[in-house]
Amino acid sequence: MLSMNPAQSKVEDTALSTKKRILNAAEHLFVEKGFAATSLRAISSLAEVNLSATHYHFGSKEGLFAAVIHRRVHPVNASRVKALETLTQGVNVLSVDEIITAFLSPFSGELPTALPRLMARVHGEPPALVRPLLQEEFGQVMNLFLKHLAIALPALGERELRWRFHFMIGAMMQLLNGGNPLEVEPDESTFSEGLEKLKLFVIAGFKAPTASMDLSREKKV
């Protein structure tokens, strides 16, 4: 909520359309309390719109949830694909570092502060609620990144690569979730510090040697 236009500082900003006010209020409450614990009444109250407007514009609570997510996720995919396309100008093989940087590009620089936490919150919802949504929203772009990573890391099998991608998502969510391990109030500088640390962590994870023996029996490093 730093460096925000005063006209947008209130979630319910009455200068916006009814639809956008609902989306803003819903996003805020879904992030704070989760989907199930957020009522349409609380949303329409915060947005200062009539309760029925939510059904008119979005059909149902789940429809509203999907719309809230789509509004933020669409730019995320666009940013990732664009970053990747910029890198592939005239080059065939990208490095792991470049691919990861492209994948995390939506979180560099200025961003709507709701985005990271919304993504983390959606990721944390029960799979029964969000699995189809996540596949729909992220599936294609995820496969694109897996394709590039498979080329950058030819020694890794497809299974190993997919596991490591899976773990990267989890590590990333820890950053996006807004918490931090330093027990300080999170702010923009903490976030960008975490982003930098995250890159080092997951790049090393991707480049880890594959297991050919039980590591627990090895001598210490």
Next chain:
Amino acid sequence: MLSMNPAQSKVEDTALSTKKRILNAAEHLFVEKGFAATSLRAISSLAEVNLSATHYHFGSKEGLFAAVIHRRVHPVNASRVKALETLTQGVNVLSVDEIITAFLSPFSGELPTALPRLMARVHGEPPALVRPLLQEEFGQVMNLFLKHLAIALPALGERELRWRFHFMIGAMMQLLNGGNPLEVEPDESTFSEGLEKLKLFVIAGFKAPTASMDLSREKKV
């Protein structure tokens, strides 16, 4: 739910005490649908106990939630501390590999199948609901592991170490969550495969070089 005693195969197993039947049913539903979307009525119905019994034994829905978590988390902490103590017999400095293996020891071998997914589900609940609980349940043991890691990785600053520990938690949750990146039905062998991959990933992450320059400007590896 593999290799389970038939007498325990039903969540509501009427041979158990009322309290345990409630805990089992609540655990099952919290894992599947999350805290907010699970009603006490659904729990008492599945457990085949009276609705009022939940309030008698646990005081409130949140009290029941805390009890469900505590029952599983207590052995997790015990397993981690014991694994660490076994390793420190006569030795002062543990390797990263040993420390991570100890941290993940609760998930090796046979385990109650509800444990991993319960932990992932709790992790995914809104922070407002679970942050105090997580601190209470995991705080001490987490600090113990941070202490050992600080010794094993003296080149890492405290901040960097805490960030990496943070990311490890996220990667681990991806495994515990029960999903897998292979688009196959999860089973025990998938889980132990993932556990092995997870170790390689996070150990490499902990051992990653610290950033002294912008990696994106480096040449490819």
Next chain:
DNA sequence: GTCTATATTGGGATAGAC
């Protein structure tokens, strides 16, 4: 497209008999 009013269902919690 927005309002009021309401249908319908389900929620957590409690009182008090047994």
Next chain:
DNA sequence: GTCTATCCCAATATAGAC
């Protein structure tokens, strides 16, 4: 310690006037 019955409130969704 377990039951029935109930309080009181909140939920999603819809009907229909304007």
